Amino acid sequence: MKYKEIRVSIPKDFAEEFSAYLDEWQVAGYYEILFDREEPRKPEEEIISDNTPIRVYLAEEDVQSEAKIWIYLQTVAPEDSFAESRWIETKEYEEAYKEFYKPFSVGVFWVVPTWEKEDWENNKRSEEKGSVPVYINPGLAFGTGHHETTRLVLSRLGSIDLKGKTVADIGAGSGILSVAVARLEASKIIAVDIDPNAVRSSAFNRDENGISDQVLVVEEGGFDHPKIRSEKFDLCVANITFAVLKANMEKIASLHTDHFLFSGVITERKDEFLELLASQVGGKSVYETSWNGWELIEWTRKVL
Template sequence: MRYREIKVSIPKDFAEDFSALLDEWQVAGYYEILFDREEPRKPGEEIISDNTPIRVYLAEEDTASEAKIWIYLQTVAAENSFAEARWIETKEYEEAYKEFYKPFSVGVFWVVPTWEKEDWEKNKVPERKDSIPVYINPGLAFGTGHHETTRLVLSRLGSLSLQGKKVADIGAGSGILSVAAAKLGTSKIIAVDIDPNAVRSSVFNRDENEITNDLLQVEEGGFDHPLIKEEEYDLCVANITFAVLRANMDRIAALKTKHYLFSGVITERKEEFLELLKTEVGGKLVYEDSKNGWELIEWIR
């Protein structure tokens, strides 16, 4: 089987909306490339680009989504975007992310690719002895841990007292946040994602970290999943784009929790999101952090 790989570089102001559209179109997969420019640097341009590089993967028969991508880029950023496409085989599709994914630390955690797990456990480096390893194979689900939103949540999770707490992870992606929470002594985690690829990735990573299904249950779904709607939680984590959060404010308000941790909101939308929380959910901001234009918002009601 073949896949269509489209390398996209888009102004960061449009990246969130573009990602939301990719979710809506249900493409086979996509992720940001954090350490690689997809287009050559223009004369006089700064080394750090204002564009966000994204790789999109389409099933061979999905010609409609490719057309939509080209139309969108020409419509919103004809002069500032860049894209090129190629055919790749299944193995390339599955292995594409590995060249960009190496172990790194964030807060109390070390995030380690699953294919380096054995070597990591054999080599007991002193500076790592007090850290918590989180073994992740992201596949094509969002959640390598490299993205600022994931780093922000991981860092904050390590500062919270989660011993014996029940947590909901909505938009789990690779399951990285659920796995991290499970290693902090939580009593139960329900992780949901609307993408079947993400569900498979979360289950794989749960098992790689030797976490039981009784502790971390992974389901396909979103804010309207019965387990999310009906059960009570000590903490709800949602690392999801502002567009999706805004569209689900009524469901967020209906969740049976007093404690929320949001990421995925860009700085330009922060005040708008806080106002939505204030008017539709109620409560107050208790902690915030930011990284490279992305916001972390901890909210209690």
């Protein structure tokens, strides 16, 4: 099967609206190119560039969505946006990132590509023994583990006693955080994402790690998902952008948990986010750290 890959560069002010339209048009898949890098920002460099690169994938027969994308770009930012397209085979996309995705350590974890699982287990170096392996194939979903926000959460998870605990992972992406939580012996994890590609990716990675679907439940949805709204959790993890967190603050406040891990908030919006948590959710920050302009905030409150 062939896919049309459209490489889009759009002013960041329109990126969220553009993504919403892609969801509405039900394209085969898309993802933003974030900051999957290890070197720190230069002093004068902005954490979010003026333009946001987005990769969009369309089914071979989907000609309408391609036309809508070009019309949208020409309407909102004819001078500042850019797009180019090419045909790719399914395997070409699935194999492209493998060249650059190698095992790496973060906190107590070693994140290992699923296609290197057997070799990694048979040839562990001394420093890898005793670590917690997390086998991941990111596929179309966001969540290789390289991004600062994901690394921040992984680093903190190893310091929290999750054995026998229940956890919600909202915006699960590839499922990397849910799998990591399961590896720390949580008794039940509900992982949700609004992107069906992410749901498939999370379920695949769950199975690759030998985790029961009774322990790690993966379903499509967000803060409104019935299980997220009704069940009680010892911890809620949300690695989601500030804009989405802000828009769902009332729903966050209504969750049945007193313990949160938030990531995806840039340093420039940290104070605003903390004020929103204090005024709408209640409680206090108990741990904060940052990396390359991204924040991790651990928040607790009394049980509602």
